[in-house]
Amino acid sequence: MRYISDKTLPAPIFRGHHLICLHFYNGEGYNADYIEHLSNILIMAEKGAIEICEGADCICTKCPNLCENNCAYYENAETDIRRMDAAALELLKLTPGMSISWMEVRQKVERIFQDWNRMYCKDCNWISACEKSAGFRNLISE
Ligand code: SF4
Ligand code: SF4
Numbered sequence: 001m002r003y004i005s006d007k008t009l010p011a012p013i014f015r016g017h018h019l020i021c022l023h024f025y026n027g028e029g030y031n032a033d034y035i036e037h038l039s040n041i042l043i044m045a046e047k048g049a050i051e052i053c054e055g056a057d058c059i060c061t062k063c064p065n066l067c068e069n070n071c072a073y074y075e076n077a078e079t080d081i082r083r084m085d086a087a088a089l090e091l092l093k094l095t096p097g098m099s100i101s102w103m104e105v106r107q108k109v110e111r112i113f114q115d116w117n118r119m120y121c122k123d124c125n126w127i128s129a130c131e132k133s134a135g136f137r138n139l140i141s142e
Contacts, residue, residue, distance in 0.1 A: 012041050012050040012102075015057040016085030019092060020109050020116055021126070022059070024133040028126075030064050037062040045102040052089070054096045055082065084120060091115055113139040 014022070025042060029035040041058055055078075060066045070078040089095060091112040092105070109116075117140055121127055130136045 012045040013053045013058050014045075014050055015053055015055060015060070015081075016088035016092075016094075017081065017120075018057060018059055019052065019094070019105050020088050020113075021130070023106055023109050024130040024136040026129060026132045028129045034062050034064065049099045049101050050105070052094055052096050052098045052100070054085070087119060088116070110139060114142065 022038075022042060022045075025038065027035060027039065029038055038059055056066055056069050056071070060071065063071075065071055065073040065077070071081045072078070073081070092108045094100065094105075094108075121130065121140075124130075
């Protein structure tokens with residue numbers, strides 16, 4: 001995989017559900033560009049603070065499902081995804097506009113993961129990818 005320098009990366013700004021789901025990323029994604037971008041963003045995130053936004057974030061910008069700044073993963077996906085974002089932020093006790101370290105987010109995710117798993121993971125199209133993550137398997141077995 002080719003990594004690009006920090007200077008060329010956008011600031012790591014994440015929407016709510018990405019604050020949870022990305023901790024279980026294992027290199028799978030929609031296409032090669034998206035995977036490379038996501039991998040680079042996560043390297044940046046691990047180094048320090050990230051910011052929280054509403055709606056499309058720095059991961060969505062390289063996603064083939066983003067259409068006019070809305071998630072078009074399926075019909076009316078943006079509405080569902082925003083609801084998911086709001087649920088994630090409520091569980092994590094975070095709000096758009098906040099800045100926080102990725103490590104701190106991870107600690108919060110560990111505390112709330114049982115609830116998130118119950119609410120979203122069972123019906124998620126990406127569960128087989130997340131199940132490859134040891135962190136995911138550990139948290140659901142707690
Ligand atoms: S556009 Fe939708 S499917 Fe793509 S990364 Fe954003 S939320 Fe996920
Ligand atoms: S299974 Fe889906 S909802 Fe659950 S953490 Fe993975 S991507 Fe997120």
